[in-house]
Amino acid sequence: MELQYCTSSPRYPKSDGLAERAVGICKGMLRKCDEAGVDIELGLLEYRTTPVKGLKVSPSELLNNRILRTAITTNENLLKIKEQMNVGIGLEEVKSRQKEYYNKGAKERKEFESGDLVALREDKIWIPGKIIEKHNTPRSYIVKDQPGRVLRRNSSHLKKTNIPFVEQKRDVEIEDPPQNNNSNNIQTENEIEYDAVSSQNINKTNDQNVVIEKRKIVKPIWCKDYVM
Template identity: 35%
Template sequence: SQEFSAFAKQWDFVHTTTSPYYAQSNGLAEKTVQTAKRILTKAREEGKDPYLSILEHRNAPVDGFKSPAQLLMSRRLRSILPITGKLLQPQTCKPSAVQRKREQCQIKQKSYYDRSAKSLITLEHGARIYAQQNNGQWKPAVVSSALEDGRSYIIRNTDGQEYRRNRKHLMDVKGQNVAVSAQTTHPVCVADGHLPCPLQHTKRAFFSLKEHPQVRLFKDNVASDKLDIASL
């Protein structure tokens, strides 16, 4: 918002924004909010003190790392759970070791994610595209400009309004004659369940059952030659 932009300028820090409706790019913050909501909701349902629930969460180790309390204060916090005095003694955590271990985990996660991921082609200025809406529908638009991160674009819809969207929500329609204007819009259909296409090309997306007969992958039921004792 304009108010937060003025706040960032006043305190001289860089506020990096992401594309709307793409929570994956801000997964850590989204997960933190989800965890906090779950803790507060469960504490309210059970009638317990929410601060004690938050305290136990801070004492719990996270994904092979030490607990948030240990990373922040180099010691465990005393809670309602019984614990020996020896475990409450301060133990300094080396920030470099924690950072190195965290980077190794991120590299491992990236390697698993890249097994099924692929890079999308870059969209040029003025390219005709389809943009996915919040309700899942696809509507025609035009690429106005590309941002520095290479994954976000400023697009202009048929009403002349500009939005920022991630490349995941944009589909290139190169080779198709799609006009984008404020007067006419092109309805969009879903040919194969997830890929949108212009309505005028819908017939090409579906094939004729006469031209492509159905292929059965299972054998037809054949009467057995064995003796039917029950009929004797």
């Protein structure tokens, strides 16, 4: 059996909401246990015995077919084994209800094609871009911005536009050819004169004291008998 990795789009953690929610629950549990000075094992026990949203059973009941004993007083009859039936049907009903609510305000999103001009969202601004190709993961595209960067973005960060795409040319740095040691030690007369003049100008500017005019301060009459 081969595992197929499907990564989420950069800057779009919503696409991996299940994992993000699990991390948030664990962080909240650790923080509350630390603030209350409670052992983390008790926090995990409370989480496992809390009923799942939309169902009447907890994760421990689904695993052990019975309620676990907690710090809360529980009737002995409730701790007996009880087989859970039709749990899958309840989960499907919860999912279908969530899907129905979500689809009320949703609409079909048109896919982008190679060469489409788009506006690419970077932080809080939109910049011109161009679609290169569709990525092999859902709703992801490879785009190119004007400075020439090739980026992977989710379709929620893209929208069609009529703004012309003009790619900016990058400046190519050309390295200086290697010089001989003898040539490095040789200075022309012009270079020597320029260095002398520039050093004199720097010394002159450093020697000049900058004087800033201040507002004249008039002391009140009652201060004339005092040394201020």
